[in-house]
Amino acid sequence: SAGGPAGAAGPPAGPPDPSAVPPAADPAAALRRLYVDTSTFSPTHLGLNAEILGPERMLFGTDSPPLSVPLEDFIRMIEKLPVDKASQQLILGGNAEAVFDLRSRP
Template identity: 30%
Template sequence: GTHLGGGICEMIGRMDYAYRLQDEAYFLGSYEPMLIKHPPSHYLKMMYLESTCYHPPAARCAFETVGPDHFIFGTDSPPLMVLKKEGVELIKKLGLSAGDERKVYYENAKKLLKI
């Protein structure tokens, strides 16, 4: 998912909560039962999210939600090459281990693209 998954990491807790409440929410009226076997966060952790944003706390939320094996470096560059520098600075501000940085910068992309 581009741009940290579009804000889903901020909402996943609420989605998991709704999943847990489905048997108790009868008072809300009838609605279709969920057709998934696991909480939504289980499926989100299967996605790859890329790091394009300019707010380290938001990037940290996405990184912690999907984990170091599913977070990929990304920028809005081109068209503006200066954005690449901002993207690198964002990753530095996260204070990741050297191993996690390697995953974010290239190992995860290689795995995803099978190269």
């Protein structure tokens, strides 16, 4: 059939039925579960992520070698963010330790 697999009628014609879609979850709740990495290499983007999501939602990541900037420069970008030293440490490793349960165990 022209509409897809045999027996498939395709989507119904006409406007969507809003009652058929469940209400969306609270967007703010979804943002509290969102993490971003630092592989953007842009001080502006890093700053916006820190401002909007908070440093506790940022994970250090280079995305892959080769880096487009030396690692030391990349770490300096994070150190120049308008956050305190404790927040910088979260970004540089503390958050990953918590999210992936990497802390050493007794």
